[in-house]
Amino acid sequence: MKARELLIAISIALMVLLLAYVIELGGLGPLAPYALRDIARAYLEYVYNPWNVTASSMALEAVTAIVWDYRGLDTYFETSVLFVAIVGVATLYRGYRELRGLGGVGLSEIVKTSTRVLIPLILVAGASIAIHGHLTPGGGFQGGSFMAVLMVLLVVVFSLDYAFEKGLTSSRLLAIRSAGLVGILLTSVALLIAGVVAGAGAYVFQNMAREGSDLSMPSWFLDRPLGGTLFLFNVFESLAVVSGLTLTFIVLALRKEEVDQALATGEWCE
Amino acid sequence: MSDYFSLMFTVVLLSLVVNIGIALYGIFIKPSLVKKFIALTIFSDSINSFAIALGFRRVTGSYPGVAVLSDVPRGVEELRHFSTASVDPLPQALVLTAIVIGLAVYMFLTGLIMLYYRHYGTTRVDAARGGSRE
Incomplete structure (x- = not known):
């Protein structure tokens, strides 16, 4: 040894x-x-380039543009991996029940009051990180995990009973998670559907006008660049991430009485 | 001065490699699943920091900026200037993907370890080798 x-x-x-x-x-x-790699220079010079729209994603943030536009399919599968992991955790604990009235009281009144003050701050900060993902550093995943911290605080400080009372049940969270994923899917084929309806050429994961297709997502909203699909992707991704992480945390935080049935089946250990 | 910078940068990268080695040792040697799990997170964080550090570049006369345009560019010259003063965004995007996938793996592993503990009453790996099963 x-x-x-x-x-x-x-x-x-x-x-x-x-x-x-x-x-x-x-x-x-x-x-x-001192020199930059050629591919990095290309990304930086075309990230917001109204003089060459067919190679641009019309967003100010290069990392979000790479993640959701230039390598969009990659990121779609990455989101799917996250979804599969959440389904995997729920499957590991299959047969669990969400019981109310197990007598969870949470932490002291001081902690609860300060958490109540924190709740809107964390929500606004997380939402702004997600919604401004195409303008400032951040994006859907970062904003979503930011808001998931709030949900974890909620469960820890106010107890699991309180979370169930407020409607944070796993079936509802799974529904929001799936809705976010469906939103990402619909955004990725939105221009394709528009192209089929209008009889014009279009691609999957198309953002701005490309060679052979004049269709384009809106690149400006009022007086700000919008980045077309990037904004929608970020919003849906933040929804998916916040509900998915909250669901996993709730499943991991389940009490003994709730998982007893899941453990009693005993198939998984043979 | 420039050589000093190079030396320090190499020292940071090499210390990350040492960190990777120590984390691997923890994954192999520690009997507790929780400690293996912590070592795994350190392992992946070291590799991510390493990849981010590889995307760093130097700019003559000042520090490199983040890969974000702070304002809407008014001409191609501004974009050229941006690309000469910003760091490489590609490693950052790849590391973002790696972090998300790592998080998915960690969540699944946490669920597995908690079930293991509830079944065997310990997180030591040798408990599953028979004998101490309840």
């Missing part, structure tokens, strides 16, 4: 040394270079 641990330690030390040697030799290219 001791020899095995020693062997693991030596091989890991060797791995670290070799990786450090490769980095020192320049295996990852020049470190902290």
